[in-house]
Amino acid sequence: MQEVPLPEVYQLLEPGPVVLLTTTDRGRANVMTMSWHMMVEFTPPLIACVVSEGDYSFQALRKHRECVIAIPAVELAEKVVAVGNTHGRDTDKFAAIGLTPVPASKVAPPLVQECFANLECRVIDTRLVNRFNLFVLEVVAAWRDPKQKAPRTIHHRGYGRFTVDGETITLASKMP
Amino acid sequence: MQEVPLPEVYQLLEPGPVVLLTTTDRGRANVMTMSWHMMVEFTPPLIACVVSEGDYSFQALRKHRECVIAIPAVELAEKVVAVGNTHGRDTDKFAAIGLTPVPASKVAPPLVQECFANLECRVIDTRLVNRFNLFVLEVVAAWRDPKQKAPRTIHHRGYGRFTVDGETITLASKMP
Numbered sequence: 018m019q020e021v022p023l024p025e026v027y028q029l030l031e032p033g034p035v036v037l038l039t040t041t042d043r044g045r046a047n048v049m050t051m052s053w054h055m056m057v058e059f060t061p062p063l064i065a066c067v068v069s070e071g072d073y074s075f076q077a078l079r080k081h082r083e084c085v086i087a088i089p090a091v092e093l094a095e096k097v098v099a100v101g102n103t104h105g106r107d108t109d110k111f112a113a114i115g116l117t118p119v120p121a122s123k124v125a126p127p128l129v130q131e132c133f134a135n136l137e138c139r140v141i142d143t144r145l146v147n148r149f150n151l152f153v154l155e156v157v158a159a160w161r162d163p164k165q166k167a168p169r170t171i172h173h174r175g176y177g178r179f180t181v182d183g184e185t186i187t188l189a190s191k192m193p
Numbered sequence: 194m195q196e197v198p199l200p201e202v203y204q205l206l207e208p209g210p211v212v213l214l215t216t217t218d219r220g221r222a223n224v225m226t227m228s229w230h231m232m233v234e235f236t237p238p239l240i241a242c243v244v245s246e247g248d249y250s251f252q253a254l255r256k257h258r259e260c261v262i263a264i265p266a267v268e269l270a271e272k273v274v275a276v277g278n279t280h281g282r283d284t285d286k287f288a289a290i291g292l293t294p295v296p297a298s299k300v301a302p303p304l305v306q307e308c309f310a311n312l313e314c315r316v317i318d319t320r321l322v323n324r325f326n327l328f329v330l331e332v333v334a335a336w337r338d339p340k341q342k343a344p345r346t347i348h349h350r351g352y353g354r355f356t357v358d359g360e361t362i363t364l365a366s367k368m369p
Contacts, residue, residue: 033348101367102368149233151329171362174207178361185354192278
């Protein structure tokens with residue numbers, strides 16, 4: 018994997034793709050699907066996300082304050098849905114679904130080898146966790162798979178309906 | 194416009210489209226573009242968003258605690274970028290760019306007639322405004338233009354590059 022400069026990380030998440038989120042607790046890694054996330058700052062890259070109390074990952078994230086956000090291309094859509102349909106308490110989802118955990122550089126939770134990008138994150142603010150399950154994360158390292166040249170991401174519209182990335186248009190914007 | 198049931202609102206924002214945000218201050222409406230938003234809760238629908246202190250809309254949103262999130266289809270892309278390229282202090286962006294403000298039902302800021310969906314919002318949590326410019330909103334009314342049947346949204350990848358919605362795929366998901 019190639020390192021992504023941290024000031025470019027927002028370009029990966031700002032379009033709103035479905036992502037995977039990995040955590041580790043008691044030496045065991047888990048993975049969930051997540052669509053409720055947004056950028057909060059460019060540099061250092063900050064991300065907000067909502068991880069429901071009902072998700073097995075919630076306790077691990079709150080306790081260890083580390084996670085990896087992995088971004089899958091459309092070719093992984095069936096595995097992404099399988100991750101969402103399976104409960105981490107009972108199952109090693111990586112083995113059961115066929116995803117490969119890879120050690121990260123700065124956090125305990127693993128990268129997901131099959132994803133085209135992986136963001137290593139630490140929790141930096143928990144003030145909105147009790148009311149909203151909302152965590153603020155800082156990206157401390159970011160990676161990209163150079164073999165996946167033009168990945169098309171998926172965007173969840175509810176109940177298993179996903180929009181796949183279509184064409185790209187470029188307009189003269191003053192915004193980063 | 195047709196009313197959207199509030200429990201269905203998340204389906205409009207979860208895919209991560211670029212949106213417009215309207216505010217009102219001293220009897221004058223303003224509009225900005227925004228990509229940093231996410232769903233926080235299904236029902237009542239809660240949204241988090243980041244409005245930079247540097248944006249003219251920031252003070253209006255903090256002071257009056259109301260806004261409208263309007264979702265444009267790709268046909269409005271040039272106007273969306275023009276909104277982002279113009280500063281609201283100097284210009285009536287609606288008139289200059291050719292967008293039509295329409296009175297909302299429960300908040301002072303206007304709907305945007307040309308957008309296929311409009312969400313009337315009130316600010317319900319400001320604890321992360323000082324550190325992150327992050328507002329939590331509750332959607333109190335939502336509208337959809339029935340004439341725009343299958344709108345394709347745009348997703349910002351940085352510096353005026355947008356991905357347009359492509360095909361839709363449906364998988365057997367247990368998730369809402």
